[in-house]
Amino acid sequence: MKKVVFTLLVALLPVLASAAKGPEWLDRINTDQADTRSLQRGAQVYFNNCMGCHGLEYARYNRVAKDLEIPEDIFQEYLMSTDQRIGDLMTIAMSRQDGTRFFGVAPPDLTLIARVRGTDWLYTYLRGFYADETRPYGVNNVVYPDVGMPHAMVDAQGLCAEPPKPVAGVRIDPLTGDRISEGGCERYLTEGQLSKVEFDQSMFDLVNFLEYMGEPIKLERQRLGWFVMAFLTVFLAFSWLLYRELWKDVK
Template sequence: MTNNFLSRMAVVAAGLLLSVAALANEGGDLQQSGTDLDDRASLQRGAALYMNNCSGCHSLKYVRYARIAEDLGLSEQQVMQNLNFTGGKFGDHVISAMTPEMGVAAFGKAPPDLSLIARVRGPDWIYTYLKSFYLDESRPVGWNNTLFPNVSMPNPLWQQQGLQQPKYGPKDAAGDRPVEGFTISQPGSQTPQQFDQTARDIAAFLEYAGEPAALKRHSIGVWTVLFLAFFAFLAMLLKKEYWRDVH
């Protein structure tokens, strides 16, 4: 009975690990984003990039403008002038102007809320996804993505990145030719290195949006470690005092 139970649990655990791996690595290997939540400038740039390029379709319904201002060191005026394009109030959640009906009409499905995308996929997935768009005339919107094949959205950052054409490899067992790389047919406004930073900043901002408390937790963690080190030092001195007369 015990062996059967353990065997079943092992099968379930293996299945969960495979599911997580498939979800995290959908469509290809992930590139390291190098996000840093302690880099406030990166988070500020990421917020501006997200609001200007992504928030027209994707909401952040669990994040408020006021919380962004507090956490990222921005004033109310800066947030309302540079990050709020829907006319919402300072204390409102970040809601897209695009309704689900508009999304279905434009893309065939409503764009998802991205509040928790970094907690589900991870910042490396977001970073790789933003860099993996390429032109594909067979798709309804004219774009495809190697990490998320047949995605129903265009490249929101094509003006910065440029237009990527796919480089196909030899046919596989199924007769398909996988995309093995890209060539830039029309340069964007940024160099590849600059675009890497753009994708990194957006990934960092979405990582923050998935758990805003992480910023404070990081700072509190430093003081917690220092307290524990000091407490350990006091405990060592107390031990020596107690055992000083014991031979």
């Protein structure tokens, strides 16, 4: 018995260890895969800001264009570089070796990142950069300490002077009617182009898009689920009728 308990404890150790390493808090979001406008905006942010370093090499451009209802010619003109074709996989020009040489760690492919990290983690990570002189790119991250990625969205967000705090909520300014987000970054070293609420929305869209990337079939799967449930319900009714018919004479 003792042996069994011991074995179980040892088997649990890695779980406990990884639980201990995780961040202390995450800002929570409810992504919405049915919001095509949000997915389109997210794709735009991704292709303009992330694609230089991170590929989405397990998916093709034309699939994204179709799912997100973006006409192929517009997609090609605004979201793709000229040397790629609409049927191509979404790879990047930078090789892993070069990536490692430039950054110390090669920027990983992000097709499945939402499945690995979860959407709350991504949302907090993307809004979690802050100034840190001791780091090679001058920034650190609240959920990924000593991260090797530069702050790709610094023009939009601005550079936060200290580690952002958990978001406490959004309130409406009674004088201007503006939405003000409480918590998050409270002091900036450089101003960004977007307000805090706008930047949060933009990162929500980006995470929404990354979740779509990790499971493009999600909406379809959920829609099919209803058909399956409906079928099973009808089937149940018929099988119950049959059951009654067959047992009528026995009972």
